[in-house]
Amino acid sequence: MAAAPVWSVDPRTGKPREQVADEATAHEVDTVVRAAHDARGFLADRTVRAAFLRTAADRLEDAKDRLVEAADAESALGPVRLNSELARTCYQLRAFAGIVEEGAFLDVVIDHPDADATPPVPDLRRYKVPLGVVAVYSASNFPFAFSVAGGDTASALAAGNPVVVKAHPDHPALSELVAKVLRRAAAEHGVPADVLGLVHGFEAGLELIRHPLIAAAGFTGSVRGGRALFDAAAARPVPIPFHGELGSLNPVLVTEAAAAERAEAIGTGLAGSMTLGTGQFCVKPGLVLAPSGASGDRLVKSLTDAVSDTEAGVLLDHRMRDNFLAGVTERAGLPGVESPVTPGAGGEHTVSAGFLTVPAAHLTAEGAYDLLLEECFGPVTVVARYEDDAEARAVLARLPGNLTATVHLSAGEAAGEGRGAEILAELTPLAGRVLVNGWPTGVAVAPAQHHGGPYPATTSTSTSVGGTAVERWLRPVAYQGVPEALLPPELRDANPLGLPRRFDGVLER
Structure with missing residues (x-):
């Protein structure tokens, strides 16, 4: 059976504009995910990651006129709103670049042996590592800020994870354009284009959440759709974290x-x-x-x-x-x-x-x-x-x-x-x-921001906006009794990377 075509539709008229792509088959989803998984090592260097995120913001701004025109044609949100949303998206990418460079998100903690403690403390060193390939499900109402280059993608890349985005059917043409911009930005820093995958189609979205190499997922959309994906993530042979924003009465x-x-x-x-x-x-x-x-x-x-x-x-x-x-x-x-x-x-x-x-x-x-x-x-x-x-x-x-x-x-x-x-x-x-004495519309991108809430607002306690959104895509690892020469640079006493850390109970900046 031939793959179903993906059309860009004008919401002002309800008429198709152009065929953008075909819905991805299960085989194509597998190919995209495996390519992203193979590219993960290229994000290991924090300096490269930060530079990639900043370049992505620069290239999005370079393509602003074309991107806003495509977004307006598919969303009818208007150039004023869309220019503002694109500016927010670029700011967000640069903010995560700064977080990557600072390194506090790695949560480095080093405890040297203490034989007098009860019980005795061995040499312990803890930090956070990337989860793996992250699936991102785009939102309809924010074609820039919660889509291909949005907060889920930016924070996942900042944490060192490749991303595969399931494009929203309301803006497939824009999704393709933004993905190309991000891939070109990656290439400028020697990072393979496969670090950002893109698939279209309802069935492709289901195949994505079930894929064994997908390590976590982020979603913004309806309660019904989000809950179905959340249940699918939990029903896998190896369940994965699913950070879904589903709905809110506010x-x-x-x-x-x-x-x-x-x-x-x-x-x-x-x-x-x-x-x-x-x-x-x-x-x-x-x-x-x-x-x-x-x-x-x-x-x-x-x-x-x-x-x-x-x-x-x-x-x-x-x-x-x-x-x-x-x-x-x-x-x-x-x-x-x-x-x-x-x-x-x-x-x-x-x-x-x-x-x-x-x-x-x-x-x-x-x-x-x-x-x-x-x-x-x-x-x-x-x-x-x-x-x-x-x-x-x-x-x-x-x-x-x-x-x-x-x-x-x-x-x-x-x-x-x-x-x-x-x-x-x-x-x-x-x-x-x-x-x-304010109004909830308008979610500032700031370190203290929290965009989440008890179910059904979200499926986790995390935020999808602000600097701490990066924490969703990391897991802690502790090393015990590992010789200094074998430790990751982040956990060595000399602190060669100059990271903020807690060293024998003392917070070091």
Whole structure:
């Protein structure tokens, strides 16, 4: 049977643009993975790795105009957004290059023998080594930052692992272009092109996660797709780590005092956050707990005015558009749910933003309204009006894990008055990032960032954004009683590589 063609499709029209490739067969996946595995030794030198990552960023910038044009044709996200995302991607590559050069991520610890300890301590030296070939599953909504050259790929390469990317079907042409740029950057440093593999097709994605030489995987996408791959990774004869970002409601709690103080500003800010990128951000606020009464009414009116002024937009593909329309229709049809601004079809290929309101009491017990506690991908949010703090807490207690949780406090509450600290303690178990008086959209690439959260937000406790994302692709190894001449350079007393380390209990920089 001939391999199925892979087409690039214009989401603005739903029409095919060009045939990009063919879906990879099981044999082709095997060939790509084995080639990547054979290339792993070329990433052993940290100096080479860092130079490769920086050159990759440079070459992506050199090809910026062509890449952004291709990305916009396949995603309809617009040149402004895509230029910004490409800049973020290049910054991320350079940030990981710096992490590689510093070397702290290797976690070097050296303990010399101590016969007086109980029990006695032998000569022990520990650091971290790469896992092997990493499979990366691209996201639809970030064609640069969470795709072929995105954070999973950059962090895996930084850790010293070759990567095989399963291209997202929403931007196959861009995936091919970016892969070529990265391969050319590798060649400039004597690294084989096979250090970055690329495959297309649903079945290819399954073959990839099952391949015996794949050592770990990173995924960004839906709960259904991510869970299927997670289960496949666990069911292998040798299970592997699967770092999946699956879905998130990103709850927001607005206290009564905050609403009384600045309801209009909160409503306007919420509108901007929930409609950003046509509501296609993984950290879009999908549930907002707002007070009943006059201050809550002011917030809803402000939100109504701002969302009403939002233009219809194009979603990443027509399947997502169909799912969005079906999702908002089902939610709006629940008894007691109102639509101050009705979300739905904005045109033949577009969708219009909107929001729903519901008494929070409907969400405090298991039942049909649980649908409102599930993510709906696109420009919609649910505003649940609570009568008192106990009702708001009852809703929060029913929420699954999330990437983010946000609280809007008054000035007094932020200064320590009232329940501010107690609310933060209630939100912390729900999410990997807790915000006060802000909005979750916009994930800074910074050393202290954490982009992850309890299941189903992610399948692990790791982050996919920020410097510590590199830790996902490493494993620790301890050497006991190994003669100095046989030790890796990273673990020798003289520290020939000048690495940060903990030496006999003392942190050395």
